[in-house]
Amino acid sequence: MNESLKVLIEIQELDTEIQKAKIRRNTLPKEIESLESQITRIKSEKEKIISDLKKEEVKLLELEVDLREIQERIRNYQEKSRQVKNNEEYRAMLSQIEHADTEKRKKEEEIFLQMEMIEKMKEEKPKRIKELEERISELEANLNILREELQSLQESLELREKKKTVLVEKLPEREKQMYEKLQSRVGPYVICKVIKTQLPKGECEYVCTGCYSVLPLSFVQELKLKQDYSKCPNCGRIVYYYEEM
């Protein structure tokens, strides 16, 4: 095989690896971002469980203050009812006491419900917090894996780019120029295999893997015979014959 072709094939393999790595490198930041926002969301969910409980405990204290105030009022009314001068005043006082009693019962009921709710929240809190913390550490582990992947991807990309530069320098001037010109024109895949594809009835045809056009038989026969590269008559990429094993 032609020496330049050997180098071109090595460059092609590197180009393929570089391209794959670049595609992965472009999708990774989004995956990382999504994990980060999931972690933030779960952390705030955890904070909310703690702050919700605190809020309800404060509300309970307020209800208890209200109850004490009502009890105080009832005591005052009872005190006053002993000092009234006539029946009318007495009845008015009794009605006040009755009214405050109803209020008191309502408040006691509210306190009871509030205590029940707090108890339930306290019961559920450790389990819920544990679940969220487990989820957070799981996501953080995944996040670290992705960050490390991005880091090593970056390093291996640089390494491959360097290797490629060395290989391109090894090419004779004519091939080097051709490669560089083509790369700026057709993108990352400059050197392509010609592959044989089977057709029905035992026939076959040869295809450029750069543009997927069918190549003339005589053109392919010459490639095979000389074990050299040529340019695809359709897309202009560097093509060589490759026999599928």
Ligand SMILES: [Zn+2]
């Ligand atoms: Zn082509």
